[in-house]
Amino acid sequence: MIKEQIPDIIVGRLPRYLRTLLLLRETKTTTNSKELGELLGFSAAQIRKDLSQYGEFGKQGTGYNIDYLIDSLNRILNTDKNWDILLVGVGQLGQAILNYPGFLKHGFLVKAAVDNNPEIIGQKFNSCVVQDVRNMKEIITENQIQIAMVAVPAEKAQEIAEELVEAGIKAILSYAPATLTLPSQIRVEYSDPLISLQHITYYL
C-alpha cells in the first residue's frame, strides 16, 4: 500500500469513520458497513470500498471488530501517537481553541501559543502561556513542532504561513478566511465556515 496513491477524498473520510466507531464502541464490539453507512450518511458499498484500500478489516457475515478497526484507522491516520501543535493568534477564536478539551483527548496537544498583542502575551489559557510571536521560530525548533494552527486575520495569514514553513512546520490548519499559497509538500487544511456556508447554499 502506498499511502500517497490513495485519493485524498477517501483519506478525508477516514477520520469520520474513526469518530463514529469510537461512539459505537461505547455500546458494542462489532459493526458492519451498513450500520456505519447509516450513521454517516454514506452507502455501505462506499465504506467497504474505502476501507478495502487499506486491507481486509471485516469478514463476510460477521462485520468489523470495532476495536481492531479503530486501532487500524489510528495507525493509518498516524493518530496512534501524540502530536504537538503551535497556535498562532490568540484572539477570541484562538482562546476558544486553547480552552477546547477535545484536542488533547485525541492526542493533539497545543504545546505553545503566540500572538503579537502585548495585552495577550503572558496571559494563560488552559495552562498555556501565550508567548511573543517574535519567538515563533525558536519555539518551533526547540519543540520540534510539525503542525501549526493559524487563527490570525486573513491579511496576515499568508505571511505567517510562510514564516511557519521556513521555521520547519510541515502542516497547517488555517482558520483564517484566506487561501494560502505554499510549497506543495506542505499540507494545508482549512477550517473555514464561510467556504462551508457557500458550499451549503449551492444546494438550497
Added chain:
Amino acid sequence: MIKEQIPDIIVGRLPRYLRTLLLLRETKTTTNSKELGELLGFSAAQIRKDLSQYGEFGKQGTGYNIDYLIDSLNRILNTDKNWDILLVGVGQLGQAILNYPGFLKHGFLVKAAVDNNPEIIGQKFNSCVVQDVRNMKEIITENQIQIAMVAVPAEKAQEIAEELVEAGIKAILSYAPATLTLPSQIRVEYSDPLISLQHITYYL
C-alpha cells in the same frame, strides 16, 4: 446543466475559486487557469475542467474576466442573495461566531442566536440578543430561516439537529465534534478541526 449531477467534490472547490477571485479583483480585471491554479495549489487543467461543468467562462488566450466569473460563481453557489442563519449555542465558540464580521460581508446574517444557559440568554453580541433555546422552533418559522449553525457540545448535537430539521431547517453547519445522522435531503457540513487534524497527520 443539472446542479445535483455535478460531483460534490467539484462544488466544494467553487467557494475557494470565488475567494481567490475576490482577492485578485483588488488589483486586476482578468486572470487565467494557470494563475488561479498557482494561487490555489490546483492544476490549471483541474480549474478549467471544474469551471467547464457550468459553461464557458474564458476564451483561449485571453483568460477569464474576473468580474464575470465572480458573478457567475455567486449565481451558481446561490450567494448572489442574502441568507439568514440561526446560531444554536452561544458558548465561547458561539460568541466568536457572533463577533466575526466576515459572514455579513459575504451575505450571511446571523439573524438569531439561542442558548439554554440563563446567564447567556439576554446577552447581546454584535447586535444579536441571545434568546431561549425553547423558542427555537418559533424563531425559525417566523423568520423562515433555512440554515443553522450548531455550536453545542457533541452530546447535544444530534438532538438539536433533529429539532432543527423538524422546525424546517434545510442545511446545518455543525461545529460540534459529532457526526449527525439526518434525512438525506438535509445538507450538513462540518467545521471540525479534529477531523482536519487527523486528515493532516495521515501525510506526516
